[in-house]
Amino acid sequence: MDIFGAGLPALLSQLLIGLVNGSFYAILSLGLAVIFGLLNVINFAHGALFMLGAVLSWIAMSRWGLGYWPMLLLAPLVVGLFGMLIERLLLRRIYQLDHLYGLLLTLGLALLIEGGFRSVYGASGLPYDPPEALMGATDLGFMVLPNYRAWVVVASLAVCLATWYVIEKTPLGALLRAGTENPRLVEAFGINVPLMITLTYGFGVALAAFAGVLAAPVYQVSPLMGQNLIIVVFAVVVIGGMGSILGSILTGLGLGVIEGLTKVFYPEASSTVVFVIMAIVLLVRPAGLFGKDS
Known part of the structure; x- marks a missing residue:
């Protein structure tokens, strides 16, 4: 393909589309990394909670007339509270057991x-229109970029970078890390470590719900929409390094772009390129690109 001729617009278009997909990978893998890095739990419910954010947005719009902007705040809050309930009632009982128990639960x-x-709404997709302020598109010369997709990239990057900064660069983040590594020492300073762990899990799943609300106007809302992303997102977390916040963000964005480029040069491999990269990374560096060797 002549990338400097007719193929250049296609290449640039797929780069931007890949960046949009990478934004979803980044924010979902970030939530997984927060939960695993601070709680040591492999959260396979993450895709379902991503779906829950999108479905709640659709229900609120169709039944109660609540638009996109309120649900961008309310859906993560509701799902976060639901996640805290899950942690309190279920996950807290298995922290001392093998990772397999958390995975199966x-x-x-x-x-x-x-x-x-699915029993209530079926498996077919439900439409969800973007907010009026983000409708329309911008002509970039080589492609027409929907304004909503540009917003997805900006919002995802803002949330990811803010989360990384709080966990890695602030006293609160240091306290969270210390509470998971040596809870008895932190409790000796009067900190309620169990509550801190519950809030951390709630925040991790709230990130998934936030991504679900962002995804609702891009993908059709479906009870099975989380299944389509979660396997790729787990591959992203493995490649970036289990528990690595920065690794999840950079790897998610990078793999989205690589996936988009693969659709230009070798479309047949676009659905498997992430797993090929994962296999290579595990052979060369089992801890992941940004993970710490044990």
Whole structure:
């Protein structure tokens, strides 16, 4: 393909589309990294909670007339509270057990949540229009970029960078890390570590719900929409390094772009390129690109 001729617009278009997909990968993998890095739980319910954010937005719009902007705040709050309930009642009982127990428990939760909504709303997609302020598109010369997709990239990057800064660069983040590594020492200073862990899990799943609200106008809202992304997102987390906040953000964005480029040069491999990269990274650096060797 002549990328300097007719192929250049296609290349640049796929780069931008890949950046949009990468934004979803980044924010979803960030939530997984926060939960695993601070709670040591492999949260397979993350895709279902992503779906829950989107479905709640659709329900609020169709039944109660609540638009996109209120739900961008309310859906993560509701799902975050639901996640805190899950942590309090279920996850807290298995922290001292093998990772496999957490994986199986959260996988079962995902199947229950998705199955419940599928029995009510079916498996077909439900339309969700972007807010009026973000309708329309901008002509970039080589492509027409929908304004809403540009907003997705900006909002995702802002949330990801803010989360990274809080966890890695502030006293609160240091306290969270200390509370998971040596809870008894932190409790000796009067800190309620169990409550801190509950809030951390709630924040991690609230990130998934926030991504779900962002995704609702891009993808059709469906009880199964989380299944389409969660396997790729887990691959992103493995490549970036389990528990690495910065690794999840950079790897999610990078793999989205690589996936977009693959659609230009070798479309047949676009659905598997992420897993090929994961296999190579695990062979060369099992801890992931940004993970810490044990």
